[in-house]
Each structure stands twice: as structure tokens, then as C-alpha cells.
Amino acid sequence: MLISGCLWRQVVRISRRTAVITSRKGESGYLRSEWCGANKGYHTSSVRMEYPKIRRDDTAEELHGIKVADPYRWLEDPDSEETKKFVEAQNAVTTPYLEKCTVREAIKAKLTRLWDYPKYSCPFRRGSRYFFFMNTGLQNQSVMYVQDSLEGEPRVFLDPNILSEDGTVAISGSAFSEDGQIFAYGLSSSGSDWITVHFKKVSTGEDYPEVLKKVKFSSLSWTHDHKGIFYGRYIDHEGRSDGTETISNENQKLFYHRVGTPQKEDVLVVEFPEHPKWLIGAEVTDCGTHLIVTTEQDCRDNLVYHAKLPTTIDAKIPLTCIINVFEADYEVSPASKCSCRVTDCGGYLLVFPREGCRDNLVFWATLVPGSAPARLNLTCIIHKFETDYEYITNDGSVCVFRTNKGAPNYRLVKIDLADPAPEKWKTLVPEHPKDVLDWAACVHQDKLVICYISDVKSVLQLHSLATGKHLTTLPLDIGTISGYSGKRHHSEMFYQFTSFLTPGTIFHLDLTQQPLKPKVFREIKIEGFDPTQFQMRQVFYSGKDGTRIPMFLVHGKDLPQPTLNTQDAPNTPTLLYGYGGFNISIQPYFSISRVIFLQIFKGLVAIPNIRGGGEYGESWHNSGRLFNKQNVFNDFQSAAEYLIRERYTQPSRIIIQGGSNGGLLVGACMNQRPDLFGAVIAQVGVMDMLRFHKFTIGYAWCSDYGNPDERENFHNVHKYSPLHNIKVPSDKVQYPATLLLTADHDDRVVPLHSFKFISELHYRLSSHAAQTNPLLIRIETKAGHGGGKPTSKIIEEHTDIYSFVMQALGLEAHNLDNSIPNNKL
Missing domain, CATH: 2.40.128 (Lipocalin)
Structure with missing residues (x-):
């Protein structure tokens, strides 16, 4: 969680918003009883815990007629001595609890052993x-x-x-x-x-010798003379830029850097000083003669500008607008908030400003390969933030874009930079009535590779670039295309397939050979993991309002089948994972940590594709954002109710997990239905919905949440903000066992969200007689939102998560060796 400023996710997508993180990726009988006593972890759910006493002050402000207390606002300062002592005090409680798990080292050893396979x-x-x-x-x-x-x-x-x-x-x-x-x-x-x-x-x-600094949310786009790149830079940023700061990131500007020269000589080519929150992207067209510029104002739609690249680049680039209304999504391909790309022919540069994570503007400029830098005249193609636009390829001045303008499931259109009026656009590949056109690329000069999402599963096709006609569908199992490579002037392509039970298969397709037949180039296998011992399937359940929602279930084949003909309560440990936001689709992908959950706890993994995501296009996204956000929480709770109703499990055995926007999801759900879950794992979650937009890139998320500075949006987010909706349950009900995870270098969702939330949980619930479930926070050092996290830290994190749920829920451990390897991380 794309690398853009949008929130985090755990699945690969071939698009400019792929940011976020992807999971890194011998069962030897039951654990002997001496490991954990009757095969159970150290279970303390009946023992009340003592938590640090955190200072509350009288900070409060009136927002839209409501007085809102904010007694832990001092935790927003990461550099204060009091905040540092807070971190030490919390870890001093959490670390001993996690280390009490008597099989912690065995869990870590198994994670280490299974993680040790080539990727x-x-x-x-x-x-x-x-x-x-x-x-x-x-x-x-x-x-x-x-x-x-x-x-x-x-x-x-x-x-x-x-x-x-x-x-x-x-x-x-x-x-x-x-x-x-x-x-x-x-x-x-x-x-x-x-x-x-x-x-x-x-x-x-x-x-x-040179190093470019103050760069963030930027793609790198080369001119076709090989002499330099366009990139995004926060040149006005003051103070630290190491990920521990919390100040808002504003005034991104587009620069041109000539290789071999110092950064101080870089040329400022595009800026929008009147719009400090716009994010700028640039893309040189495939022909290399034009620059396409997009601007985004949140996490949705973009504007489009363009300019013909002249002989020199030595000053700002005058822009011409193509798309001038933020109304749809015209995406950059591949990647980011400030993204830029030279067209395949080297004749154009595309620039894509964006003021968040949604719609973008598009500009272009013409390039003259081999010439010295000069001033560029940018022309606006898209000049209103209404939709999203993604440049795919071009022939001369005619560009192919992927867009959701007039097509919630996306389509491919041709736009002539010389005459970009919308009434002149031509549809190349029309919107599919059901499937979502997820991404497209050009290969072998005249072919389009198009990936659709059909009921959450990838479908890979080849189409004619000239006519858009469907040529063939490449064979795939149920799963996801997680990687692709190929360029227009190449006659071959590679793509990688993954699923819940497939670590990864890379295919190679030679487009000069007929008939077209993909060949397995590389297949990844893991010692100690036999996929034939497990099964996955897709079910559909009804949401609170009757909406039909898909959900994947993954479990061992030896899992007892649910039955209504028994009085025994189902006891299967169930990991329920969700995200539900920012048009991000959570498709099947392989995760070794979930394999561990299936093996150790003989559990069930359930992944519902709730509204707010992109699984069914923009309409699915819209039904889970802004004033429809409660649908996301309802859908997730309905997934748990389905699993209980169908007798897969019971509330005390359901572990809900989510990260980033998914952390908001589980935080809101534990407040609304504390009786429905046994444990909560909230990773780098957005918990303070009244102030999220004031820190780093948080303002970009207003596309999904709304701007709390506006009255209607304030009242909407105030109803579900995790920090502001903690309520003491009835006498016999307690909050689920809760583990929050955050990191000191997370400059996407800054750690203050989790700091304030755990403090309020302790304050509200520590005196509640029924509250014996632990409420803990794990604060990582030298780590961020998830991207680039080293393998050693990933293994430690999952070890702690499973040690926590094992103790908190009293789970049995299976398939752990009683010997610990010497090569522990």
C-alpha cells in the first residue's frame, strides 16, 4: 500500500498504485507436551494485566459544534522525551508477554525454515x-x-x-x-x-557521483537520448527526511536531472504553487517526443497535461491541458504519485499530477531526442479531477489510455494529443459488463496484454493494438498475475502467477511462435509445504444490506467439515483478513506466514473481498468510501457472522487482521462488535480519523474518508473513528485480545495513531471488571509502513503475532519440531 501515498496492502498489482507491500515469502508430528503443557501456550486471558499509567491532559477543541477531547495529543511529537518514555514503557509490557509463549522459539524456527526458499x-x-x-x-x-x-x-x-x-x-x-x-x-x-x-x-x-535527495512518491522517467530523468522532489521540505517526521508533505515539484551533474543544477520543469497538495507525475511517451503530466488531488482521479519536448530543458514547462476535471482515473503506468514516463518512441513526456490517491490530471510535452535541455510547453489533456487516466502506449500523437471515465470497470480509449476533446476520443477496448480491466501493456509492436479481474481472479488476454479485438486468452488457474515484464519493441513477455497455495510460477511467451504457447520458465517450490494437503475455495455471503460478497477460504483437507447436526461448538482457529479501501483488490496470493497459521494451528484463513476495494470496479469502490464507509465494516462483520452461522468456528476463535486502511477496519469493528471476535491484529492502522489529514501524506486519503475539516465529513468519520468510539461493553462482555503494531519510521501512517489508540484503550477498559484479554502494542524500530522490511524483521514480527494469539486464545500448537536449528535469525 503503489510507490504512492495511498495506504498499505499485501498484494501485488501491475499498476502505478502498487505500493504498498507484498508479503515476503516438513511437518513433523504433534508438539510434545513438555513444550507447552497439554499442547497449549501460556494462556493468561483470565489474569488482569497492569498497563503503564499514561498522562492525560485537558487538550480539547470544538469541531463543528462538538467538543472533542484529545488528551494524548502530546504523543504526536515523536521527538519528545515523554513520547520516548511512552514507547519504552509499552514495550516493557508487551515484550515479556510475548516471550512467555513457551513455543515461541519453535514457532520462529518453523517460520525461518519455511521462509528459506528461493524467491x-x-x-x-x-x-x-x-x-x-x-x-x-x-x-x-x-x-x-x-x-x-x-x-x-x-x-x-x-x-x-x-x-x-x-x-x-x-x-x-x-x-x-x-x-x-x-x-x-x-x-x-x-x-x-x-x-x-x-x-x-x-x-x-x-x-x-551524484545522489538525488528529498525524493518521495516519485517515478523515474528517462528521456530517450539517455541523458537524464524526470523525477519528483520536495525541494521546500525542511527538517528531517528520514521517516520519523510527521509534518505534511506539500509542494512536490517535477525536476529534470542530467546524469553526471550535481543535483543543484537540476532544472525545475513543472510546479503548481497554487495547489500545494497536488502530487505530480510525468511520463515520456513510448515514441519519446512528448511528455505527459498528471496531477492528483487525492487517491482517486487525475488531470492530464502534455507538452512536446524541445531541444533543451532549462526552465519550467508550459503545459497544455487534456483532461481538466477530476472525474475519473486516468492511470500512470507503472507507478507512483509523482510519475513520469517517456513514450516508447521517445518523442513525448507524460506528466501526471495527483493531489492524493484517486483521480489525476494529465499533461504532455514533446521531446527532441539527442538535444540539449530547453523549456517545455506543457499541454493539458485532463484538467478536472473526476476520473483516472493511465497512459499505455502511443502511435504518433495518438495515445492509448486506460480510464474509468464513463466506465466503472475501465476501458481503453484513444486520445489524439493534437485534438484531445472528449467527443473525439475513440474506444479501443470497451468496458466489460462484469470484469474489471485491471491493467494493460503493449508488446511485440502491435499487441496489447490485458489483465482482467473476474470474480477476484485474474484473466490474461492478448488483444490487437490496432482494433482492440480479442486474440486469445492465456491459460491460468484460479489466482493472480503478480508480475509482468515486456515492452512494445520486444517479441517476448514474462508473467508470474500466484495463489494462496502456489508460491509462484513464471511463464515465458515467445510471440513469434505459432501457435502461442506459454512455457514454464521457473516454478518455485518449498520444502516442507505440500499444497495438496490444503484446499481453497470461494464462497459468497450476504452483507447486512443483502449485497453479495465473495470470500476465499483456505484450510487443510483434514479440517472437520462444518455440520449443523451436532451440539458441539466449532473450535477452528480462524484468521479473518480484510482491507476494503482505495480501489485496491485483495486477490489470491501466496503468504508463507498464512501457511504457518494453517500448519501450526490447523486453522482456517478467510479473506472476504469487502466493498471499498476494486474487485468489481469503481462502483464497488464507491459503495465503500466516504458516506458509505460503514458498508465496509458491516461487510467484514457479516463475514464473521457467516463463518459462525455455517459452523466453521465461533467468536472466541476468530482473529481479525488488517494493516493500514485495514487497521482502521479492524479497529472500527472491534469497537462496534467486541463480542464477535477473539483477537485483533491491527498493523500500522489509521486510528485518529479527525486528524489523519494533518500528517505527512494523510491529506491524500480524503478521497476515501472525506476531509474532517468539512462539517459533513467530520460527522461521518466521527461516528466510526477507532480512537473516538471506544466504549466499555456490558458487564459480561470484554474487548478482544488486541495487538497493535507500528514502527518508528512509518511516515505513511505515522505511529501516533497507534500510540493514542492504545492509550485510550487502556484508559477506558483497565477498570472494566470483565476485561482480562490483553491490550498490547508492539513498537518496531528502524522499520516503516512495511515496504523494504528485512526478512529478519518480518520473521520476528510474525513470530510475535502467533505467540500473541496462541497465548491470548489458548490455542494448541501442532507440527512444531522439538529441536531448534542453529541458523536462527
Whole structure:
């Protein structure tokens, strides 16, 4: 959770909003009783816990006629000594609790053992070489390799593991020059969204001397003369930029950097000083002669501008608007808030300003390859934030865009930069009546690769670029396309398939061979995991208002089938995961941590595709955002009720989990229905819905939540804000066992959200006689929102999560070895 300023998710999507994070990825009988006594963890749910006494002050303000207390506002200052002591005090309670789990080391050993398998990305061709990322198993960061041919011997090209002792420096964003001779790459530290941009000479592996700083939410787009890149920069940002600051990120500007020169000589080419919250993206068209610029004002729609790139780039670029209303989504491809791209022919640069995570504007400018920098005249294509636009490819001045304008499930349209009036647009691939056009790319000159989402499952097709006609559908099992590589001037493509039970299969398709037949290029297998022992299926249940909602269920084949013909209460530990926001689709993907849950606890994993996501297009998204946000919480609660009603499990065995926007989801649901869940895992959640927009990139989320400074939006979010809706339950009801997780370098959802929420939970519930379930917070150091987190920290985090739920719910442990390997992380 895209790298954009939008919120976090745990699934790969081939689009500019892929940000967020992806999960990194021998059963030996039952655990002997001496490990945990009757095969159970140290269970303390009947013992009341003592929590730190946190100072409350009288801070309050009147908002739209309501006096709102904010007694923990002092926790918004991450640098104060009192906040640092707060962190120490909370960890002093949480750490001993987690370490009391008598099988904690055995859980960690199993996680380490199963995590130790090779992980690969799709190969991608740049120039005459092929590149790919690989992690041998337990490396903290994946390593970039290069080979001279597909059959050639791979050699290390860039290893981020040698850049820090603890593995907290990660590659974050990269781009090759068109000839494949120079590699621009971003490095982030400790999980921060801030990156530094470096340049490497491919032939020698040597870095150029300059480093670009104050870069965030930016793509890197090369001019086709291979001399420089367009990138987004917060040049006016003052103070720290290491991920621990909380000030709002404003006034992003687009710069042009010529390789081999210091950053101080970079040329400011686009800025919108009258719109400080706009996020700017730029994309050079495939022909290389035009620049397309998009602006976003939240997490939804974008405007579109363009300019023809002249002989020199030495000043701001005058823009011409193509799309001038924020009404639809015209996406950048591939990636970010400030995204820019040179067209395949090298003749155009596309710039995509965005003021958040939704709609964008689009501009373009013409480029003259091989010339010196000069002033660009940007032309606006999209000039109103109403929809979303994504550049796919172009022939001359005619560009293909993916958009949801007039098409909630998205379509492909042709827009002539020379005559961009909407009435002149031509539909190339019409909107599908049911399936969502998730992404598209051009390959082999005249073909479009299109990926649809059909009932949450990926469908991969080839279409004619000239006519849009469907040519063939490539065979896929039930699952997700999690990776793709291919360019218009290449006659081959790679794509990666994954599912809940498939770690990853990479296919290679030679488009010159008939009939077209994908071949398995690489298949990932894991020692100790036999997918035939498990099964997944999709069910549909009714939401509170009767809406039909899909949900995936994954479990072992030995799981007792639910039956209504018994008086025994079902006892299956159930992990219920949800997100529900920002048009993000939660599709089937492989997660070794969930495999561990299935193996250790003989559990059930349930993933409902609730409203607010993008599984069924913009209408599904709209029905779960703004004043419809309660639908998201209702859908999630209805999923739990379905599992109980169908006798899969019972409330005390349901563990709900969500991160970022999903943290808001589980936080709101535990307030509204504390009786429905046994445990809550809230990772980097948005908990203070009255002040989220005041920190770092939070203002971009107003597209889904609304701006609390506006009366109607304030009253709406005030009704479900987790921080402001903690209520003491009835005498016999208590809050579920709760573990909040946050990190000191999270500059996406700053840790103050979790700090204030846990403090209010302790204040409200510590005197409640029935409250014996633990309410804890785990505060990570040198980590951020999730992106770039080293393998060692990921394993530690999941070890703590499962140690927590095992103790809090008194779960039995299975399939753990009674010997701990010597190579513990």
C-alpha cells in the first residue's frame, strides 16, 4: 500500500498504485507436551494485566459544534522525551508477554525454515541484457542479477544487503535508460517513503557521483537520448527526511536531472504553487517526443497535461491541458504519485499530477531526442479531477489510455494529443459488463496484454493494438498475475502467477511462435509445504444490506467439515483478513506466514473481498468510501457472522487482521462488535480519523474518508473513528485480545495513531471488571509502513503475532519440531 501515498496492502498489482507491500515469502508430528503443557501456550486471558499509567491532559477543541477531547495529543511529537518514555514503557509490557509463549522459539524456527526458499521476480530485458531479482531464502533484501542471455550465467548486479549491517536499506523504485546502459535506482532506509536516487553504469557496475535527495512518491522517467530523468522532489521540505517526521508533505515539484551533474543544477520543469497538495507525475511517451503530466488531488482521479519536448530543458514547462476535471482515473503506468514516463518512441513526456490517491490530471510535452535541455510547453489533456487516466502506449500523437471515465470497470480509449476533446476520443477496448480491466501493456509492436479481474481472479488476454479485438486468452488457474515484464519493441513477455497455495510460477511467451504457447520458465517450490494437503475455495455471503460478497477460504483437507447436526461448538482457529479501501483488490496470493497459521494451528484463513476495494470496479469502490464507509465494516462483520452461522468456528476463535486502511477496519469493528471476535491484529492502522489529514501524506486519503475539516465529513468519520468510539461493553462482555503494531519510521501512517489508540484503550477498559484479554502494542524500530522490511524483521514480527494469539486464545500448537536449528535469525 503503489510507490504512492495511498495506504498499505499485501498484494501485488501491475499498476502505478502498487505500493504498498507484498508479503515476503516438513511437518513433523504433534508438539510434545513438555513444550507447552497439554499442547497449549501460556494462556493468561483470565489474569488482569497492569498497563503503564499514561498522562492525560485537558487538550480539547470544538469541531463543528462538538467538543472533542484529545488528551494524548502530546504523543504526536515523536521527538519528545515523554513520547520516548511512552514507547519504552509499552514495550516493557508487551515484550515479556510475548516471550512467555513457551513455543515461541519453535514457532520462529518453523517460520525461518519455511521462509528459506528461493524467491524470484520475472526477468525483464533492458538493452541486450536480462535482469531479475532473487532472494536465496533468508537474505534480508532481494538481490538484483544480470545475465547476457536467458541461458547465460547470472551475476550479481546490485546487492542492497551490503549497504547496511541490519538489512534495513532497500531498493525502492528504479528505471533503466532506453539503451539499457544506465540504471537509476532509489534507496530507502528503515522503511521510510523517502528515497535517495543513485545512477549506475551498467557495463562496469560503477556509480555516478551524484545522489538525488528529498525524493518521495516519485517515478523515474528517462528521456530517450539517455541523458537524464524526470523525477519528483520536495525541494521546500525542511527538517528531517528520514521517516520519523510527521509534518505534511506539500509542494512536490517535477525536476529534470542530467546524469553526471550535481543535483543543484537540476532544472525545475513543472510546479503548481497554487495547489500545494497536488502530487505530480510525468511520463515520456513510448515514441519519446512528448511528455505527459498528471496531477492528483487525492487517491482517486487525475488531470492530464502534455507538452512536446524541445531541444533543451532549462526552465519550467508550459503545459497544455487534456483532461481538466477530476472525474475519473486516468492511470500512470507503472507507478507512483509523482510519475513520469517517456513514450516508447521517445518523442513525448507524460506528466501526471495527483493531489492524493484517486483521480489525476494529465499533461504532455514533446521531446527532441539527442538535444540539449530547453523549456517545455506543457499541454493539458485532463484538467478536472473526476476520473483516472493511465497512459499505455502511443502511435504518433495518438495515445492509448486506460480510464474509468464513463466506465466503472475501465476501458481503453484513444486520445489524439493534437485534438484531445472528449467527443473525439475513440474506444479501443470497451468496458466489460462484469470484469474489471485491471491493467494493460503493449508488446511485440502491435499487441496489447490485458489483465482482467473476474470474480477476484485474474484473466490474461492478448488483444490487437490496432482494433482492440480479442486474440486469445492465456491459460491460468484460479489466482493472480503478480508480475509482468515486456515492452512494445520486444517479441517476448514474462508473467508470474500466484495463489494462496502456489508460491509462484513464471511463464515465458515467445510471440513469434505459432501457435502461442506459454512455457514454464521457473516454478518455485518449498520444502516442507505440500499444497495438496490444503484446499481453497470461494464462497459468497450476504452483507447486512443483502449485497453479495465473495470470500476465499483456505484450510487443510483434514479440517472437520462444518455440520449443523451436532451440539458441539466449532473450535477452528480462524484468521479473518480484510482491507476494503482505495480501489485496491485483495486477490489470491501466496503468504508463507498464512501457511504457518494453517500448519501450526490447523486453522482456517478467510479473506472476504469487502466493498471499498476494486474487485468489481469503481462502483464497488464507491459503495465503500466516504458516506458509505460503514458498508465496509458491516461487510467484514457479516463475514464473521457467516463463518459462525455455517459452523466453521465461533467468536472466541476468530482473529481479525488488517494493516493500514485495514487497521482502521479492524479497529472500527472491534469497537462496534467486541463480542464477535477473539483477537485483533491491527498493523500500522489509521486510528485518529479527525486528524489523519494533518500528517505527512494523510491529506491524500480524503478521497476515501472525506476531509474532517468539512462539517459533513467530520460527522461521518466521527461516528466510526477507532480512537473516538471506544466504549466499555456490558458487564459480561470484554474487548478482544488486541495487538497493535507500528514502527518508528512509518511516515505513511505515522505511529501516533497507534500510540493514542492504545492509550485510550487502556484508559477506558483497565477498570472494566470483565476485561482480562490483553491490550498490547508492539513498537518496531528502524522499520516503516512495511515496504523494504528485512526478512529478519518480518520473521520476528510474525513470530510475535502467533505467540500473541496462541497465548491470548489458548490455542494448541501442532507440527512444531522439538529441536531448534542453529541458523536462527
